[in-house]
């Protein structure tokens with residue numbers, strides 16, 4: 001099996017699994033209990049909070065653990081809107097559904113409206129987006145992701161928002177950094193945002209655990225009420241093992257960032273040099289600053305979904321869009337937002353590399369893709385005759 005779908009999820013690192021195991025076995029205490037076992041669980045959460053904070057150079061008290069990246073995006077947007085009478089939501093047009101659908105719902109509330117920020121064909125915020133953002137006023141909320149899950153395009157948000165003076169105008173800024181974490185150096189305050197979303201399973205940690213990093217001067221309303229866990233912002237007995245795993249994954253991601261990025265860039269360069277030799281393949285946004293692990297491309301003749309299944313049969317795991325939208329055959333909203341026509345967007349595939357991929361795997365992938373394209377084309381031409 002060659003796994004090239006690391007933006008959908010990553011394999012848990014064995015160190016992460018080992019770190020978690022005691023919390024699934026003998027260290028099962030409830031972190032809210034006062035006895036020794038409870039205190040041990042609480043201490044483990046405190047350590048993980050420091051580790052996750054350190055990945056983004058934030059203070060541990062700024063970390064709110066949530067049940068996923070999706071939940072953290074919901075908490076950021078719903079939690080903020082719930083505390084402000086009226087305002088405008090400015091949302092990137094290539095955001096993850098956990099941002100777009102959350103924003104859609106909030107815009108139905110009295111006093112709130114939603115503005116979509118268009119992107120260029122390279123996936124970057126367009127001039128029109130900048131004009132719209134220039135209208136943002138104190139109390140409004142902007143949410144644009146740091147790096148895109150399908151194309152890997154990196155949005156230079158701190159520079160753009162700096163030029164517009166958004167923070168000085170009192171605009172609240174959220175960013176979904178789920179795909180950026182572990183691939184880009186992240187510094188919460190240098191980014192100039194008030195809220196930032198992370199998810200553990202994209203950085204070799206467990207699924208079902210995320211975090212919202214927040215500037216404590218911004219009020220957010222909890223979306224889950226109860227015993228007041230996570231500074232009152234996310235009630236519910238903590239998933240200690242998952243939190244501990246997230247902490248361990250954050251340490252690994254932090255420590256290996258430079259080494260891993262260099263390796264991934266070398267692998268992607270090899271991959272894209274190979275792809276460019278295959279007739280009909282076009283790499284999307286290849287002139288734009290992208291995550292070093294991500295390569296999204298279109299093919300001339302075959303639909304992404306068809307090729308995905310052909311490659312799966314050959315033991316290669318790849319995506320034809322984001323994992324969340326792969327269950328239906330509607331073309332990727334991200335690619336169509338970049339101005340791609342629907343039929344071409346249906347012919348897109350995404351390779352997302354991980355730290356454990358090898359050069360041999362890239363060679364095998366390229367060879368297999370060429371073979372499958374050739375066999376598809378010959379079947380298609382026979383059918384045409």
Ligand SMILES: Cc1ncc(COP(=O)(O)O)c(C=O)c1O
Nearest residue numbers: 068069070096149176178179199
């Ligand atoms: C950019 C982005 N944001 C948010 C999420 C959601 O994270 P989670 O799977 O932890 O809910 C994903 C997952 O695919 C993602 O790629």
